[in-house]
Structure formats: structure tokens, C-alpha cells
Amino acid sequence: MSEFFVDPSGDDSWPGSETQPFATLDRAVRAASETTGAVVVQLRAGCHFLTDPLEITRGDIAFQAYGFGTPGQEAAVVSGGRRITGWQHREGSWVAEVGDLDTRHLSVDGRRAERAAIETLPGAATSTDTGYVTDVTLNWQSPADVEFVHRGVYPWTEARCAVASTTVDADGATTVTMAQPAFDHAHTLYHFAWDGHSSRGPGLPTRIENDAAFLTEPGTFVLDRSRPGRHALRYLPLPGEDPERTVVVAPALEVLLRATGVAEIAFRGLTFADATWLRPAAEGFLHYHGGNYYTGGRVDVVTIEADRSWVTVPGESSAIPACVRIEDSTGVRIEGCRFTRLGATGLGLTGGADLVVRECDFDTIAASGITATGSRDLVVEDNRIQHIGLDYSGAPGIAIDETSGCTVAHNHIAHTPHCGIVAGSAQGTRILHNLVTDTLTALADGGGIYLSGSQGDSADNGALVRGNVIEDVHTPYNFGLYTDYGAAWVTVEDNVVRRADSSSVLQVFPPLDNVVYRRNFWDADPVGSDDVPAGVVYEDNTTLPDPAALDAATGTLRAMAGPRRDGIGHLELG
Template identity: 60%
Template sequence: MFYVSPAGDDSWEGSFERPFLTLERARSAAREVPGEAVVRLMGGTHVLTRPFELTEADSGTVYEAYGHGTAGQEEAVISGGRPITEWRVRDGVWRAEVGDLEVRQLYVDGRRAARAAIPGLPGAAEATGTGYVTDSTEPLAWRSAEFVHRGVYPWSEARLGMAAAEADGGRTVITMAQPGFGWAMELYNSVWEGNTSRGPGLPTAIENDPAFLREPGTFALDRSRPGEHVLLYLPLPGEDPARTTVVAPVLETLVRVAGARDVAFKGLVFAEATWSRPGRPEGFVHYHGSGYYEGGGVETAVLGEGSSVTYPADSVTIPACIRFEETAGVRVEGCRFTRLGASGLGVSGGEGLTVRGCDFDTLSAGGIVVSGSRGTTLEDNRVRRVGLEFSGSPGISVMGTHGCVVANNEVSEVPHCGIVVGSADGTRILRNLTVNTMQVLADGGGVYLAGPQGAGAEVRGNVIKDTRTPYNFGLYLDYGASGVIVEENVVMRADNTSVLHVGPPLENVVFRGNFWDADPLGHDDPPSGVTYEGNVTIKDERELNAATEDIRSRAGLLRPRG
């Protein structure tokens, strides 16, 4: 048994009375113990200056908060952040020199501060092949602007940097950073009912220039002098630089576990990490879910007669700040993932990983992203307020897995899909509750499955409520989903409850015993690959609730949390 404390010392022996200071020292000590070793983190913030990495040599080690599982459990935070303290105040704005630090997120007394923004290009503006022109002179003064393109496709949101602005007669010519803008011109091409669209179009918002600091509680990073960045913050009433705690995330990876077996994390808080790539010239050319484009060519999907979109021939996945790669028997229990600038927890490959009883909130991207693993269990987790920066991010995403179980999770307040399953094998989506999904982007659902499901998938006992944007399907099987049983689910207050006709068509799909407050599209003429039987539509909400009380009582978290 070893102890680690923010007040410890690595020259000590790691006992309760004389704990270590760093996780690295505790890791070294644990490696010398035969069999399982336990490392207990005492309350406080454990600041990392580099990612904490575990390998096969660390198999069998448990990292847990002191008092885990008791009323006296202490809050042990593993942080990749840096306090910002050297503020100068001018005209009510706090200013701090931060060197080459790329600040995309900022946390003020634990609150995620918004980036300063305006709602789009000022003046009469139009797009060009390399950027934009406008009759406004305002962009001539911009130094660090990032253009946001929400809804390029209904399910996509790009982020692209501005390179320069020059006066040309009575116009301002804006040149966008490359290669990001060129990739966006390559990717975003669509034809809809005879109308052709090319490129990302006009921005829906522009962020991060000091000129946009107009709302209290917002910040911007002036990057006009390379290596001499200046962070600016417009405080809320009552905030004082001498008393207010301001933290900027520095690390992009907090924890990486590769090749280890039977490692466990219990009761810990993972916080303050970032992802700086979208601020580089490559930008963030988003397509769908957690995937984005960085060149390599596009292909065309025909959506119907006279309608098509281009999509990436290959895409890259938003990284996670806590990553498990090719592990076996890993357990993550009762942990919190918060204030992170990418996805929370990422799993790639490996087998037998369990994530149980964890909370995911205040994340720039998704909560949990699982790819290519076997026997992963995601149970009793709460995912909410995610996708705050990358709006296509699902709450929970499962791709290319074998035998994955997603059960009794609660997903709420997310900008796009709640739970996403791509092509996989033997996935079971059981008794989950999704509420207030699809809050920003469109064409998705509370639960969304796409593509062939190998040995089959089961979607049973889920409750899907309040799927918000127009053009969504609460329970959505899409793009040639096959081998799926959809049974005893409850869908209510969606734009559409479900849909039976998609392209490519559904194959070997059964809808049985589900309850809806509106008939799914195509229910009266199911395609040949769909069996639709024993489903009940009850439009009155009280009657629907009464009829589904048993299903609803078993969906969502296994244990309530405050």
C-alpha cells in the first residue's frame, strides 16, 4: 500500500504518515511489489507536468482515492492544468502573458469560461475559393480569429483559422489558413433537390479575437506574437484576480495505459486537459460524430434522385484525454471526467474493460469512445454537458467492437447523438436513458446505429426522451444497419420516433414491442428487410407513462447520484 499527497515528498517512503508527492514515484514503488499493489491518492489536486503512463509492467496495480467507497472518501483530482496568476488589469480586462501556451479552454473557479465570440461575419459578406470578402473593415484588426461553421451538413460543424485580412478598395479580403480551408472546400460538397453547395459557406460564429471581449465571463487568446501569447479575460462581477482561481489546461493526455492487465482506477477525478490541434492551420474539418477529415480524398454518397453529399474516404477520431490501448481486465469505477478539451475516456483494442459508475461532464468532445475492443462493459455511467466545443460528439460512441455492453447509462444535455454504435459485432444497448439529446446539430437520435452489426445487435429496454432539433429520429437505425433486434423501448417527444426506410436499406431488423408517442416513418409500409410487429403508439403522455412504468423504472442509472 502506497500513498500520494500534494503535500508529500518523493524522498519519503510513501506511507500514510510520509506519502509520496508524485504519481510517478508511486508507480516506481508499485512496480517493486510482487502481485497487486494499491496506490491511494489523498485529497487535493495532483498536478501532472507530463502524461502519466502505465505499461505491462504496471499490471495489477490499483489507483484509488483515499477512503474510496466510504463516507470519508476524499476528492483526489489528477490535473493537467496550470494556474494563471500573473494578471495585469487594464480597462477592466485581465491580461496574462502565457508564452507559447495554446489556451482553448479556461476554467474560472471551476466554471468553464466561454470563448469571446461574435455571431458571424460583419457587413455584406460572401465566400471565395480562399476565404471571404466583406464590406466591413472590422476584420482588418482581427489577430487570432477562428471561424465556426455550424451545420455545414446538418450533422457537421467545422472550425477554421483565419490567416490574414487585407483592404482592397472598399472591401476586406479575408484569407483562411491552409490546409484546413482547402480540406473544407474538398469535403463539403452537396446537391440537394437540384441545389448545389460547395465549401463550408459563411461562418455561423467567429471566436477568440480580443476584439470580441464584450460579455463578462469570456476570454480570448492573442496569438499575434508567436511564442508570446497573451491571455485576456473579462471578469464577471465580483471576481478579483487576487482571489479568483483561473486554470488553463496544458497537457493533452492525462493518463495513458498501454498493454497493462488488471489495472484499476477508483474514485478519482480527471480534469484540466486540452486538445490544441483545431487551433493550428489544419483546423477541425468535422464530418460526423467524433470523426474529422485531414485530407486523403472524398467519396460521394447518393441520398436519392438528385441529392448527394461527399464524405471522407478516411477519417480521424478526436482523441481522448484518458486512453486505454490494448489492455485486458481494466476497471474504471466511480471516477469523474470533467473540464477536458477533447473526449473523456478512449478505449482502443484490448478486452474485458469495464467502466462503471462514472460521471462525465463539461467536456469539449464526447464522454466515452470505444473502438475495436472485445468484451467492453459500460454500465451505470452518467454523461452530460459534453460536446461543448465539438458539437457532433456523441455522449457514448462504440465502433468496431465485439461483445460490447452499454447498459443503464444516463446521457443528457448533448449537442448531437446520445449513444452511437457503428459497424460492430454483438453489441447490446440495454436499459439506457437519454434525455435532451440533439440539442445543436441535426440528423441523429438519442440512440443511433449505423451499418452492419455482424453477429447481431440488441437494443432493448431503453427510454429515449426529448430529442430536440428538427430532423431527428429518437431511435435511429441508419445506413444499412442489419441484424438488429429493437424491442421494448420507449421513445417520446422526438421530431420523429424512428424511421424504417433509409439508404442503404435496413436488413434483418426487427421492431417488436416498442412504445412510441407517434408512429415511426414507414410503419405502415415496412421494407422487406424489416419486421414490424407488436409495437404500440400512445399519443397521450400520461397514458404512455402508465403503460411503460415498468420499462421506465429499470432504465437509467442503477444508483441515483446528486
């Protein structure tokens, strides 16, 4: 086995030994590609800044923090960011010229800074086919950098559309023209009727981001791109922050690492941080469900009640990308890592087989923590996932789709704006002993654990949802355990649900088929349990409205749920 060492204070002209380490990960990867046999790349403490995504194209290689698994393990951060210096004081804020840097995110001393924003359009505002008109003058300094957020177009959606320009007429009214084609696409996608009342388009914004005129809350920032090649970053500091001491990092890369078509690779004890995702600012983000968004093309109509209630759904959609990507690879182990301050999904697994994500932390992420599509024999266990979906509220903590033999077990998912765990059509999925708390904090019509579509073609290869604890599902119109949209071949047993709007639902459209609810405990009867539909078996479930009685009856189940670190099942997350 060969070993290479990387230290931010090293030198790429050195041999990469422990006493003469490389300075960059890129140099270590090149050295590994020229070496036969197994390779371990040891990362010493510090921030390992990347200038380009790290491309892994050879197998039998491990990247790990120096001293991994020992009390002396060092803190090694793989960052796609760029440190911002040269601040000048202007009207109480800090301003730095950053060249052609484009980013949607910023971290200050390791804290995610929010983009400056206002709640909605001021004055009396109305929608038009091309944008909006309001009866007041909008003194925005860089209108083409402004972005509208539309939360709740459907209860489960949140769109983002960019502004193209603003004009003020002689009476002081402002016309806002939205960027295309996103705004036209929004009118195509968001077209629905409910009880005979129809609506088209995204409606008025619920939040407006990124203009210096909005910079009133300490700890927020804006990026002004009105001067090509001389973009200006402006930050309003918190009390006590000093530009000489405060570390400000702007994510510059969209992808930190990509491993493609390789076998037997590992990542151990590393922190992946500081990446952005630029698509929404350029072309809009027309969210429909989960981590998917619409880019144009066919839109289908789903009829709920003839001539009275229907919704439109995209014929095809794209998925929010991941900042760390493992594609068509086998024998991958990701252990003890942290994914934080990322502008899209944290970790994306596409295809491949024999994949393990174990004892990792995912936090402060714009979209999902983990997504897997088309993978086989995947294990996601003992991870902690919290404060995700910060920019894209529909993104769940863990999302799997078209997988085979996937196990999601003993994870703690907390503080998510929509669902905690989502499983689309798959085979042989096992969702076991997870602790899911504080979900659906922003959007509605979802669940702490949500499954839709066929989960197999028999009881032998269907989905098993067992031993999970779901607590505190917040928005109105939600379900703790949600088998939805034609879910089939699912067994839901020995779970605990409390403090949800509804514990579960048995009557959905399209209807459930070969779904079993057995030996579950909850504080309220599921919707439809008084008239169980033909495709559902509902037996030996217990409803205990009294919290003390529910606690007493479910102590063993609750003790087993969540990560098994140091023998502790129920971990508290901040």
C-alpha cells in the same frame, strides 16, 4: 500488496508511506515500476497537477482516492492544467502573460469559461476560394488566432477553420484569408447537391471565436499568441470575481493518462480534469459524422437520387482523441471516477478486453464522454454523461465501433448536441435500459440511440436494443431510435420514445436488413411504418399520442431505465 501514498503537500524524496507521502503521481508510478506484486497508489485530497502525461506500462496496479468507498473518501483531482497568476487589470479585463502556453480552454473556480466570440462576419460578406470578403473594416487585434465555426454544413456536421490573416483595402473592406490546407480540404469535403441545387465549401461562419475585440461577455476569455513566447491570456471577469481569490486554471496537456498493453489495472474515485486539444487551431477540424474528422485524401460520392441529390463522404477519417486513454489492455476497471473540463473525448478505449466503466460521471467535455474501438467484452454501466460535445457538436455521449460483446446498460445520457449513444459496425452489442434525454440540441439527422452498418451476421450475434427510454430529441429532422445506413441484424424491443421529431424510421438508404421492431411504445408512428420495407419486421408496437396514456403504459420500463445508484433508476441531471 504494496501501497504508495501521494499528497500534493508531500515530497518526492520521501518513501511514499502514509505519513511521508510522495508529492507527485509520476514519482509513485516510478516507485510502482520498481516493485513486484500488486500495488495500490492512494491519492490524498487536493489537485495533483501533471507536467507530462502519466504513462502506465505495468499491470496489477490500482489508483484510487484515499478512503474510496467510505464516507471519508477524499476528493483527489488529476489535472493537466496550469494555474494562472500575476493578473494585471486592463480596460476592465484581467491580463496575464503566460509564456508559450497554448490552450483552447480555461476554467475559473471550476467553471468552464467560453472563448469570446461573435455570431458571424459583420457587414455584407461573401465566400471566396481562399476565404471571405466583407464590406466593413474588421479591427481584429490578432487575426491569426481567430477561428471560424461552421455549423450545419450538412445537418449533422460542424467544422472549424482557422484564419491566416486579414487585409483592409482603401475603401475599408476586409479580405479574410483562411489557413491552409484546411480551407481547401473543406471545399473538397463539403460538396453536395439536393434536389438539383449544388453547393461547395463550408459557407459563411455561424460563430467566430478568440479575439480581444470579441471580449464583451463577462466570464469569457481569449488567448493572444501574436508574440511568440509571450502569449497573453485575457479574461473578462464575472461580477464579484477577484484575481486574488479566483482560481483560474488553463489546461496545458492534451493527454492526462495513457495505459498501454497492461493487465489488471483500476482507477477508483478519481477526478480527471483540465486537458485541451490543439489540433483544430493548427490544421482545422473538418467534421463529417460523430467523433470523426477529415484530414485530406479520397472523398467518395454517395448518390441519393441520380443527377439531383448526392453527398460527399471522406474515404478515410481520424477520430477525436481522448484525454484518458486505455490501449490494448485487459482487466481494466474504472469505477466511481469523474471526467470533467476536458478538451477532447473524456475516456478512450482502444482494443483490449474485459473492460468495465461503472458509476462514473462525465460532464463539461468538448467531445464525447466515452469511446470504444475494437474492444471485446466491454461493459459501460450506471454512468451519468451530460453536457458533452461543447466544442465538437457531432460527438455523441457514448460511441462504440468495431467492438465485440459490448454492453451499454443503465446509463443516463443528457444534454448532447447530437446523438446520445452511437454504435457503428460491431458484433453482439447490447444497449439496455439506458435513459437518454435532451439530445440533438444543436445538430440534426441523428437519434437518441443511433446504429449504422452491420451489427453481426445472424440473430445470435446481432445487436439488441431493449428497455431504453428516449425523451426530448430537439432539432427538426431527428429520430428517437435510429437504425440507419444499412443497419443489419438488430432487434429493437420494449423501448419508450417520446417528444422526438420522429420516433423512428424504417425506410433508409442503404436499406435495413434483418431489423426487428417489437413491443416498443411511442407517441408517434415511425416513418415508414405504414409501408414496412422487406428487411424489417414491425410487430406489436404501440403508439399512444396522449402523454398520460403513454406514462401509464410504460411506468415499469421507465422505472428500470437509467443508473441503479441507491436503487434509483431515473436520476435528474442539471
